[in-house]
Amino acid sequence: MLDIRLIRERADFVRERLATRGGGDEQKIDNVLRIDGERRKAETELQRLQSERNRLSKEIGAKRSRKESSDELETQVRKIGEEIADLTQRANAAEEEQKKLLLEIPNLPHGDAPLGSNASANKVVRSWGEKPKLREPVRDHVDLGAQLKLLDLDRATKLSGSGFICFTGAGAKLERALIQLMLDLHTREHGYLEMSPPFLVRRDCMIGTTQLPKFEADMYGLEENQMFLVPTAEVPVTNFHREEILPIVDLPKKFVAYTPCFRREAGSAGRETRGILRVHLFDKVELVKIATPEKSYDELESLTTDAERVLQLLGLHYRVIELCTGDLTFGSAKTYDIEVWAPGSGQGGAYLEVSSCSNFEDFQARRMNLRFKDRDGKNHFCHTLNGSGLALPRLFAALIETNQQADGSVHIPEILQPYFGAAEIR
């Protein structure tokens, strides 16, 4: 949520930054300003009347204690009461309307973000490793998975419909080994605190991390008790400290959590349907940070390299992309995507997004009222960040495609062997 004061005082700047997203959101600003004006006008008048009522009511109390008549005053206050009721309604309606509008306006992209309206303007920041030289024919994870009985997509469909995965045997174990490796890495070497949060959350949490109100169609919800299945651990973990004021000495907070991620992927039917690259339910290890505004961009850099470390340890080629203004997600001010090379996917290999590392600045914190107390005793909104570290199915696909051997077996990277319990799958 943007600061209404920023919109009020620097409307042109806000419009200009929003326009770089290409979503037309800058057109909402006039509307917000209009409502804001109405709201404040109603509030000012309302408060004047309330003040008057308080004064007269006290007088009534005083008169009564002196056994004097207060009928005249009571009539007067009753009349003011009616005006107050009326104005309260108007002020509340305006406030609600304003909040609703603000919740639907995306964050301002960071000033340095590459300008562009779509993914083609994204910038490759760096890459690591090289594409492996494999003997033809290079097979994709679906073929490999079927032959080595690592996953059973047909039966997963029988259970739950399209877009679900059932890992089996060594596949299930490989997935578990990867989760374990990542959690150990981030807790032991990168200083994150491991969390195991609820997978069901209240509506407020979904608003806090910007999934709602705008993207309700993409979420799985339980209507009866108004709860939502988490689409990422970002939701429960970032909201962990919602409505709190943290001591500045506790920042930055660094959390890592493994959770399943539930996504309806509404409107994406037909895209990337082969295999396990786009599904309704997948596992992910997520990194979350709560930081001070001064440090948040440094923290974004280290969070990104923390995620990259997983791919380096596994020896998988990847590149890091900085998203352009038009490709940023709703709440993000700046985002790095990490794309791993999957040699068997697409035509002649493909880069798969396995992590998206973002700084939301105070956009989420404002929505969830997450603050910290500065050394001078003043409260400020925190900055929040998150990034996958990493998403499992695509990592799984890249791993087995990269490590496939001529005889159809898959080699397990050394770092993973203690977790997996073998050096290869055949």
Add this chain to the structure above:
RNA sequence: GGUGAGGUGGCUGAGUGGUCGAAAGCAGCGCUUUGCUAAAGCGCCGUACCCCAAAAGGGUACCGAGGGUUCGAAUCCCUCCCUCACCGCCA
């Protein structure tokens, strides 16, 4: 799921219709005094919003949330949420 008790400021805890935004204590900050790792005294010490060009200042709201009664509500009534205890059920 049932029954009962409760939700007050950073914490503890008073307060059952009118100078209560809220006593008192603790913690915190400042000053003074005495002085051996501390004590005593005094003062300050919530949040959000509105008015004001800004500062100063003023005002409004907030005692779990939302409604209602009333001239006036932390206090009375209703609904909901949450916490605790006991019972039931249960991996």
